[in-house]
Amino acid sequence: MMWRVGTVVALHDETPTARTITLQVADWPSHVAGQHVDVRLTAPDGYSAVRSYSLASAPNAEGRVELTVERLPDGEVSPYLTQELAVGERLELRGPIGGWFVWRSRQTEPIQLIAGGSGIVPLMAMIRSRASAGSTVPFRLLYSVREPGAVFYRDELQAISSRDDSVTLTYANTRAAPKDFPRPPGRVDTSFIAESDLAL
Ligand SMILES: Cc1cc2nc3c(=O)[nH]c(=O)nc-3n(C[C@H](O)[C@H](O)[C@H](O)COP(=O)(O)OP(=O)(O)OC[C@H]3O[C@@H](n4cnc5c(N)ncnc54)[C@H](O)[C@@H]3O)c2cc1C
Numbered sequence: 001m002m003w004r005v006g007t008v009v010a011l012h013d014e015t016p017t018a019r020t021i022t023l024q025v026a027d028w029p030s031h032v033a034g035q036h037v038d039v040r041l042t043a044p045d046g047y048s049a050v051r052s053y054s055l056a057s058a059p060n061a062e063g064r065v066e067l068t069v070e071r072l073p074d075g076e077v078s079p080y081l082t083q084e085l086a087v088g089e090r091l092e093l094r095g096p097i098g099g100w101f102v103w104r105s106r107q108t109e110p111i112q113l114i115a116g117g118s119g120i121v122p123l124m125a126m127i128r129s130r131a132s133a134g135s136t137v138p139f140r141l142l143y144s145v146r147e148p149g150a151v152f153y154r155d156e157l158q159a160i161s162s163r164d165d166s167v168t169l170t171y172a173n174t175r176a177a178p179k180d181f182p183r184p185p186g187r188v189d190t191s192f193i194a195e196s197d198l199a200l
Contacts, residue, residue, distance in 0.1 A: 001094050001095070001097075002094065003040060003092045003093070003094050004025055004026070004027065004028070004092070004093055004094065005025070005026070005090050005091070005092060005093075006023030006024060006025040006065060006090065006091050006092075006093055007023060007024050007025075007088065007089070007090050007091075008021060008022070008023055008085060008086065008087050008088060008089050008090070008091065009022050009023065009024045009064075009087065010022035010087065011085070011086075011087060014068055014152040014153065015149060015150050015151070015152065016149070017070060017071045017082070017150075018068055018069065018070045018071065018082065018118065018152060019068070019069055019071075019081070019082040020056065020066055020067070020068045021066065021067045021068075021069065021081065021085065021091075022057075022064065022065070022066050023064070023065045023066070023067070023091060023093070024063055024064060024065075025063045025064075025065050025093070026063060027063070028063035028064075028065060029096070030059045030060065030061060030096075031055050031059055031065075031095070031096035032059060032096070032099075032102040032103075032104055032129075033055070033058060033059065033102060033103045033104075033122070033125035033126040033128070033129035034054075034098065034101045034102035034103055034122045034125060034126060035054075035055055035095065035096035035097055035098045035099075035102060035122075035125075036052050036053060036054045036055060036095060036096070036097050036098055036122070037052070037053055037055060037065070037067070037093045037094060037095030037096060037097060038050050038051070038052050038093065038094040038095060038097065039051055039052075039053055039067070039077070039081070039091060039092065039093050040092040040093070040094070041077060041080060041091075041092075042092070049076050049077050051077045051078070052097070053067040053068075053069060053121075054067070054068075054121040054122040054125065055067065055095075055096060055121075055122070055125050056068045056121045056122075056124050056125055056128075057125060057128065058125060058128035058129040058131070058132040058133075059129055059132075060132075065093070067081075067121075068118065068121050068124075068152055069081045069082050069118075070082075070117065070118040071083070101122065103126040103129060103130070105129055105130065105133030105135050107137065108137055109137070110137060110138040110139075110140075111126070111137060111138070111139045111140070112140045112142070113126065113127070113139065113140065113141045113142070114141075114142045114144075115141065115142070115143045115144065116143075116144040116145075117144070117145065117146070117150070118152070120143055120152050120153070121152070123141065124152070124153050124157075126139075127139060127141065127157070127160060127167070130167075131160060131164075136166060137166070138166045138167075139166065139167045139168075140167075140168045140169075140170070141157070141167070141168070141169050141170065142170045142172065142188065142196070143157075143169070143170070143171055143172070144171075144172040144173075144174060144187070144188055145171065145172070145173060145174070146173070146174050146175045146176070147173060147174075147175050147176035147177075147185075148171075148173065148176070148177070148178045151171070157169055170196050172186075172187070172188045172192060173185045173186075174186065174187055182195075183195070
């Protein structure tokens with residue numbers, strides 16, 4: 001698969017450690033929600049590093065691609081993408097990749113999405129894809145984060161779930177919960193599922 005070049009057109013911090021990078025990619029063939037790209041960085045001496053990032057944006061015909069990268073301490077690629085990459089710079093990417101973990105807007109069955117941390121990114125593409133396609137399929141999102149400040153796309157998720165009764169949003173907080181949260185911090189377990197009315 002060929003490498004393409006994307007130009008950074010916008011940067012947006014989702015949390016203190018995660019940044020959304022919006023790229024304009026010439027000849028982008030569009031994608032399906034759930035797919036990812038490989039990003040390649042090449043140093044002046046020719047050394048290169050490749051990492052995979054999920055597509056956060058809904059499929060679109062404009063060649064607009066959004067990635068959200070969580071910075072890992074001492075990581076090789078994510079600190080560069082979240083701290084140094086600037087608007088106007090170019091990034092090599094290859095994709096879209098992946099055909100199984102996808103949601104297509106013609107699907108009609110109800111969907112339960114479950115995300116932990118940056119695992120929300122491909123699920124956000126699905127939620128955005130549903131919204132942009134005008135689908136009315138019921139979507140439920142269970143989103144586990146370490147603490148409330150770690151939530152990606154908070155305002156957009158809130159807006160979508162408040163205007164659309166068939167999208168429901170449940171947060172789990174593993175290390176710190178908001179003051180008014182009904183449960184102490186902890187991992188998702190069977191009692192969480194039962195009490196959150198998520199039982200299938
Ligand atoms: C399909 C797919 C989709 C993905 N989507 C996303 C996404 O949407 N957003 C996102 O943020 N990430 C995503 N990832 C993860 C991403 O590909 C990278 O793995 C991530 O950004 C870390 O890369 P890095 O180069 O910064 O860290 P690396 O340099 O690869 O290091 C990873 C971690 O390991 C530690 N480490 C490295 N070497 C050692 C060692 N020798 N001993 C001990 N520890 C070590 C580092 O300190 C760091 O914490 C995805 C991965 C896949 C496979």
